[in-house]
Amino acid sequence: MSTKEKTGWIIGGVLIVLYCLAPIAWIVSLSFKAPSDLANGSFLPTTPTGENYGLILNGSASGLFLPALRNSFAICLIATFISCVLSMFAAYAIARLDFPGKKFILGTALAVAIFPVISIVTPLFNLWRNIGLYDTWPGLIIPYLSLTLPLSIWTMSAFFREIPWEMEQAAQVDGATTWQAFRKVIVPLAAPGVFTTAIIAFFIAWNDFVYGISLTSTEASRPVPAALGLFSGASQFEDPTGAIAAAAVIVTIPVVVLVLIFQRRIVAGLTNGAVKG
Amino acid sequence: MASIEMKNIVKKYGDGFPAVNDVSLDIADGEFMILVGPSGCGKSTLLRMIVGLEDITSGDMVIGGTRVNDKAPRDRNLSMVFQNYALYPHMSVYENIAFPLRLSKTPDDQVDRLVKEAADVLELHEHLDRKPANLSGGQRQRVAMGRAIVRQAEAFLFDEPLSNLDAKLRGQMRTEIARLQRRLGITTVYVTHDQTEAMTLGDRVCVLRKGSIQQVASPRELYEQPVNLFVAGFIGSPPMNFLPATVQGSTLQTPFGPIELDERRAAAVAGRDLLLVGIRPEYFEDASLVDEAKKHVGTTFTAKVDVTEWLGDQQYAYIPYEAPDQIRTRLRDLSKELDSEELRTQAIVSIDSTSRIREGREAEFWLDTRKVHVFDPETGENLTRDAEAGAELTRMAVEDREEQVAEASGGLTGDRSSGAA
Numbered sequence: 001m002s003t004k005e006k007t008g009w010i011i012g013g014v015l016i017v018l019y020c021l022a023p024i025a026w027i028v029s030l031s032f033k034a035p036s037d038l039a040n041g042s043f044l045p046t047t048p049t050g051e052n053y054g055l056i057l058n059g060s061a062s063g064l065f066l067p068a069l070r071n072s073f074a075i076c077l078i079a080t081f082i083s084c085v086l087s088m089f090a091a092y093a094i095a096r097l098d099f100p101g102k103k104f105i106l107g108t109a110l111a112v113a114i115f116p117v118i119s120i121v122t123p124l125f126n127l128w129r130n131i132g133l134y135d136t137w138p139g140l141i142i143p144y145l146s147l148t149l150p151l152s153i154w155t156m157s158a159f160f161r162e163i164p165w166e167m168e169q170a171a172q173v174d175g176a177t178t179w180q181a182f183r184k185v186i187v188p189l190a191a192p193g194v195f196t197t198a199i200i201a202f203f204i205a206w207n208d209f210v211y212g213i214s215l216t217s218t219e220a221s222r223p224v225p226a227a228l229g230l231f232s233g234a235s236q237f238e239d240p241t242g243a244i245a246a247a248a249v250i251v252t253i254p255v256v257v258l259v260l261i262f263q264r265r266i267v268a269g270l271t272n273g274a275v276k277g
Numbered sequence: 278m279a280s281i282e283m284k285n286i287v288k289k290y291g292d293g294f295p296a297v298n299d300v301s302l303d304i305a306d307g308e309f310m311i312l313v314g315p316s317g318c319g320k321s322t323l324l325r326m327i328v329g330l331e332d333i334t335s336g337d338m339v340i341g342g343t344r345v346n347d348k349a350p351r352d353r354n355l356s357m358v359f360q361n362y363a364l365y366p367h368m369s370v371y372e373n374i375a376f377p378l379r380l381s382k383t384p385d386d387q388v389d390r391l392v393k394e395a396a397d398v399l400e401l402h403e404h405l406d407r408k409p410a411n412l413s414g415g416q417r418q419r420v421a422m423g424r425a426i427v428r429q430a431e432a433f434l435f436d437e438p439l440s441n442l443d444a445k446l447r448g449q450m451r452t453e454i455a456r457l458q459r460r461l462g463i464t465t466v467y468v469t470h471d472q473t474e475a476m477t478l479g480d481r482v483c484v485l486r487k488g489s490i491q492q493v494a495s496p497r498e499l500y501e502q503p504v505n506l507f508v509a510g511f512i513g514s515p516p517m518n519f520l521p522a523t524v525q526g527s528t529l530q531t532p533f534g535p536i537e538l539d540e541r542r543a544a545a546v547a548g549r550d551l552l553l554v555g556i557r558p559e560y561f562e563d564a565s566l567v568d569e570a571k572k573h574v575g576t577t578f579t580a581k582v583d584v585t586e587w588l589g590d591q592q593y594a595y596i597p598y599e600a601p602d603q604i605r606t607r608l609r610d611l612s613k614e615l616d617s618e619e620l621r622t623q624a625i626v627s628i629d630s631t632s633r634i635r636e637g638r639e640a641e642f643w644l645d646t647r648k649v650h651v652f653d654p655e656t657g658e659n660l661t662r663d664a665e666a667g668a669e670l671t672r673m674a675v676e677d678r679e680e681q682v683a684e685a686s687g688g689l690t691g692d693r694s695s696g697a698a
Contacts, residue, residue: 166363169330172350173357174377174424184376188367 024252030245038241052246061231061243067219068227069251075137075223076205079144083201084194086145087152092182094153095160096168106154113150121214128215135217143211148201155200159193160186195262206255224251278463279341279431280306281327286336288322288488296322298488300336304432304466307682309458311479312468315511315616319488320468321436327466328357328434341431351380356425357434361441362417364409364424371396371405374423381428395427398457415446419453426457432464439474451477462682470616472512476500480678481671484508486614494667495674501648502667506657509555509650510615515593518624519611521604522554522651529554529651532598533624534578536646542661546651552660553604555650558593558625563632564641575645583623585636592630594640597623607654 030038031052033045040046056065094102124143125134133139163186171181187194212226222230228247231240281304288297297319304310312320325331326338329350338345345353356377364373372379374395378388396402399419409417418438425433435454439447455478458465469475475482476496484491484499484507492504496512503509509517522529522536527543529536531554538546546552564577586593600608600622608622626642634640651661 164361164363166359166361167365169350170357170359170363170424171365171376172330173328173355175351175354175380175428177349177351180380185365189365191367 027245027248030242031249033242033245035238035242038239052242053250055243056247056250061240061247064219064227064230065224065247068222068224071137071219071221072206072223072225072251073254075140075144075221076202078137079141079148079205080198080202082141083145083148083152084198087149087156087197088187088190088194090149090153091156091160092186094157096165106157109150109153112146113154117147117208117210121210124211125214134215135221137221139215140211140221140223143215144205144208147208148204151204152197152201155197156190156193159190159196162193163189199258199262202258203255206251278306280304280308281432281464281466282337282339283323283327284337284339286323286326286338287334288319288326288331289334295488297326300485300488300490302483302490302493304464306464307462308678309455309465309467309478309480311475311482312466312485313470313472313475313482313511314485315614316470317487318485320470320485322488323485324357324434324436324466324468327432328355329353354429354431355434356428356430356432357436358418358421358425358438360437362409362421364417364420366409369406369408370401370412370420370423373409373420374401374427376424377428391427392423395423398426398460399423399453414442415450418442418450422454422457426461430463432466433458435465435467435469437469437471438467439469440471454478459681472514476512480674482512484511495671497674498667498670501670502662502664503555503650503659504662505659506553506555506611506652506654507614509652509659510611513557515558515625515627516615516617517555517557518626519553519555519604519608519652520598520624521600521654522552524549524552532600533580533596533642533644534576536576536644536649538646538651538661541663542651545660549653549660551601551603551654553607553652553654555652555659556624556644557648558627560645560648561624561626561628562643562645563628563634564643566629566632567643572643574647575643577641577643579639579641581639582634582636585634587630590630592628592632594626594628594634595623596626596642597621604654611657 026043029043029045032048032050033040034047034049034051037045037047055061090105093099094106128134128139133142167185167189168181171185172178176184207225208223209225209229212223213229216222216226224247228244228251231243231247281302283300283302286297286300287295289295300319300323302310312323314320322331326333327340329345329348329352333346340353340355365376368376371392374392375388378391383391392405393402396405399422401416401419401423404412404416404420409420412420418441421438438454439450442450451474454467458478467474467478479496481493482496482499483493486507492499492508494502499508499512503512506519510519520531520533522531524530524546525535527538527540529538529546529552536554560575567575580596580598582594583597584595586595605622628634628642649661650659652659
């Protein structure tokens with residue numbers, strides 16, 4: 001690559017990164033602004049203040065925000081875990097075994113994935129109220145599974161298909177049961193796929209707003225996105241913009257941390273050296 | 278260690294196509310058996326049925342006296358080396374080799390001893406901590422073999438283990454496998470399409486064609502006394518030449534002049550019309566370089582040389598010949614079946630490397646007629662096969678093997694079996 005081409009790529013890359021990060025930078029800057037500063041039109045706050053963070057962590061909004069944060073974490077992690085385990089088995093079966101109805105399962109999964117959430121939320125609301133799942137953790141975990149499972153099954157079965165059949169056959173010849181071959185050979189090899197799927201599933205659950213706002217009513221199960229929508233200003237003439245920005249920054253942090261932790265595991269090419277390339 | 282017996286093994290796939298058709302084969306304890314044939318002949322399927330990765334449609338698979346048809350691969354106690362090695366990429370070389378032992382819950386100190394032993398045999402000591410991704414092709418191959426030899430398996434199965442290596446390494450690993458097998462004396466089934474491997478490694482070779490066995494014999498018998506056109510054309514490189522011939526008394530009229538047959542062979546072909554004569558390239562020689570004392574056992578003829586190839590230690594000449602359409606079609610079908618692309622009817626002739634025969638000129642050749650075979654062009658059957666001479670060759674090979682196994686059993690196998698209980 002010539003120097004000219006290189007500079008071109010660098011400039012292009014920087015532009016894309018700036019474009020992507022600008023809204024986030026704006027929110028971070030907003031979260032440090034005092035209420036009087038909010039509409040001043042400048043990017044940087046005139047006097048940076050931690051007031052907004054104080055408000056949501058210790059102040060009047062903390063009663064709304066902190067339980068919501070706890071709910072979100074627990075519900076999303078549980079939903080992610082269940083969907084990963086289930087989709088791992090389902091994807092293995094789809095990738096490896098020949099059974100009638102395989103296409104049907106994949107097709108249904110896809111159909112569920114593209115089904116508009118908003119159209120089922122009202123019946124679900126009624127159903128949940130009748131069977132007592134309204135405003136409970138399982139009441140959110142179950143719909144979240146319906147969002148995450150189809151996608152998890154699709155991504156995971158793609159990963160399983162990449163693993164050479166011979167790996168498993170070799171394990172069986174070496175004396176492994178099907179379960180041992182799955183656990184000791186297939187799962188470690190599919191680990192990057194599992195982590196990728198887990199992150200995607202977590203994002204989907206973490207970002208959900210419609211279920212969160214419709215199927216909950218108290219802090220017993222209300223997730224963060226719904227709580228953010230219920231923030232109110234100090235008076236009814238004041239927008240809670242600063243507090244929302246601060247909360248948005250805080251809920252972004254776990255996602256960023258999650259990606260940074262698992263980034264190393266999501267490297268492609270873990271199967272290098274298994275077979276002749 | 279055990280013998281492997283196959284009785285009328287059939288493998289049919291979903292569409293009813295028999296990939297393996299009524300194969301019966303006995304592999305003796307400690308024997309090195311090669312399954313060979315062109316692609317699609319069912320050799321790999323047969324191997325996978327032995328190890329249990331492929332269901333058997335009908336027939337009996339008996340290993341060490343027990344019928345194993347319904348046993349899972351892990352209960353058959355066989356070890357296999359896959360074509361693409363199938364190493365576990367997330368484990369170190371040490372753990373790869375130790376994997377079968379770990380599964381059988383062998384105590385750690387014994388695992389360590391056995392892995393070290395295997396690593397010594399295969400010279401893998403300095404690589405034990407590395408991951409398969411960082412190894413060269415030959416090293417990966419050795420790790421795969423380490424995983425196979427580390428436990429006391431009933432038999433070794435190899436599925437074209439060398440086809441992914443370059444030519445030089447392939448030669449090295451070939452001798453390595455031969456040495457290992459002799460040393461351990463374990464029953465081995467080896468699938469290959471490479472006939473050099475088939476000829477050099479095997480005690481006996483089983484030639485398969487479209488799922489059925491053509492001939493099971495020692496490499497020498499296959500080469501000297503093939504049962505049919507297919508085996509004759511498959512074994513040997515460059516391949517055997519097939520010339521059209523007509524019978525006149527005890528003489529065969531061929532494009533390269535008359536060939537006089539001895540009594541036995543003359544009787545075998547008597548009364549036939551159009552035949553195929555099979556002549557190995559090395560039965561030919563540049564007539565000017567043949568010893569006078571030897572000349573009377575063959576015939577001389579002149580032919581126009583199309584191309585010559587000088588390889589240093591030997592030289593090949595290509596001589597085109599005319600053949601009737603019937604023969605031409607038969608030969609084309611045969612070469613298609615053997616995976617080779619033979620475009621024209623020409624004889625490949627091996628001549629001394631010092632020969633000055635030149636391309637495009639008429640030259641005089643000598644042909645040793647003592648070992649030529651005559652085939653029926655329709656059925657492909659070898660009409661002049663001397664079954665007794667063939668059986669004698671195989672009997673000699675079996676004797677050799679028994680001697681080697683007896684020698685080996687005094688050495689390494691003895692202390693291995695005492696160590697691994």
